Amino acid sequence: MERMMLVHTFEERAFWLFGQGLVHGTMHLSIGEEATGVGTSAALTKDDYMLATHRGHGQALGKGVNVNDMMAEILGRATGTNHGKGGSMHICDFDNGILGANGIVGGNGLSHVVQDSVLRCRIFRIVYVLHFRRWCF
Numbered sequence: 001m002e003r004m005m006l007v008h009t010f011e012e013r014a015f016w017l018f019g020q021g022l023v024h025g026t027m028h029l030s031i032g033e034e035a036t037g038v039g040t041s042a043a044l045t046k047d048d049y050m051l052a053t054h055r056g057h058g059q060a061l062g063k064g065v066n067v068n069d070m071m072a073e074i075l076g077r078a079t080g081t082n083h084g085k086g087g088s089m090h091i092c093d094f095d096n097g098i099l100g101a102n103g104i105v106g107g108n109g110l111s112h113v114v115q116d117s118v119l120r121c122r123i124f125r126i127v128y129v130l131h132f133r134r135w136c137f
Helices: 002-019 034-042 057-063 067-074 108-122
Strands: 049-052 098-101 128-132
Parallel strands (some): 049 098, 049 128
16 A cells, blocks of 8 residues: 555656656656556566556556656656656666566557567566556466
8 A cells, every 4th residue: 555655646746747847758647557556566576577558657666666766767867767768658677677668558568579588588487567558467
């Protein structure tokens, strides 16, 4: 429950910053979907991999991304999880197994197939979560 409240509060703050014109590009929030991202991510370890959806903030926070690093990413700062280059729609944090998010609804499906093939060649036991809209596979 704490993690879901963190996601909700983060999203409200991000929305406020977006309204102030401090966020470049657009943003898709996960308010109302906190349980899906946090619940799925809670079952994963740091060694497991995940692709997030276009509403990936809650999924990334659920997996353990540092709140300050993720907000820095959304604000385009160099201290962000992707050095401020990905912004809101392309959150990634390789240290936490988050291989990225996609700004296109359902756009991470092909990425999943390719990355899964590559990862299977490198390691033997992984859990790989593909968030696809409101469901997980």
